[in-house]
Amino acid sequence: MGRRWRDGRGELVVRGDGEGPSVRVRLEIATSYRARTKGLLGRDSVDGAILLSPANSVHTFRMRIPIDVAYLDRHLRVVAVRTMQPGRLGMPRLRARHVLEAGAGAMSEWGVRNGARVEVVGPV
Numbered sequence: 001m002g003r004r005w006r007d008g009r010g011e012l013v014v015r016g017d018g019e020g021p022s023v024r025v026r027l028e029i030a031t032s033y034r035a036r037t038k039g040l041l042g043r044d045s046v047d048g049a050i051l052l053s054p055a056n057s058v059h060t061f062r063m064r065i066p067i068d069v070a071y072l073d074r075h076l077r078v079v080a081v082r083t084m085q086p087g088r089l090g091m092p093r094l095r096a097r098h099v100l101e102a103g104a105g106a107m108s109e110w111g112v113r114n115g116a117r118v119e120v121v122g123p124v
Contacts, residue, residue: 005029005031005051005053005120005122006029006031006032007029007030007031007032007035008028008029008122009026009027009028009029009122010027010028010029010051010120010121010122011024011025011026011027011120011121011122012024012025012026012027012048012049012051012100012110012118012119012120012121013025013118013119013120013121014110014111014112014116014118015116015117015118015119020111023110023111025048025049025102025106025110026047026048026049027048027049027050027051027120027121027122028048028049028050028051029050029051029053029120029122030050030051030052030053031053031054036052036053036055039052039058039101040063040065040067040101041062041063042062042064043063043064043065044064044065045065045103046065046067046101046102046103046106048102049100049101049102049106050100050101050102051098051099051100051120052098052099052100052101053097053098053099054097054098055096055097055098055099056071056092056093056094056096056097056099057089057090057091057092057093057096057099058084058090058099058101059088059089059090060084060085060086060087060088060089060090061086061087061088061089062086063086063087064086065086065103065104066083066084066085066086066103066104067083067084067101067102067103067104068081068082068083068084068101068102068103068104068105068106068107068108068112069081069082069083069084069090069099069100069101070099070100070101070102070107070112070118071093071095071096071098071099072096072097072098072099072100072118073095073096073097074097075117076098076117076118076119076120077115077116077117078112078113078114078115078116078117078118079093079095079096079114080093080096080114081107081112081113081114083104083105100112100118
């Protein structure tokens, strides 16, 4: 199931777990090498989330803020969620094909946790 997005803006949809509605979040999509490399570097805040694709690891060197990182498999199911402080190197996740980044604490508010499934609506 190959995913082909292009750099741009979109929307992240976090499916409710049956108890609540889906959550929709502003999303920046970074698929080119240049956009993935830049990511959140140099930013003081995050408006929504950023999707790095393809990616299976991230680092927070030269970042100014702590971030939440969700590793997604090829079906957009969350395989791990971590909060990373600036200046850290994240371990690669073997099953991960995409990485979501957001401000620290945001992922739990949105319901992004291990096993959750998300949808990306955006430039293709």
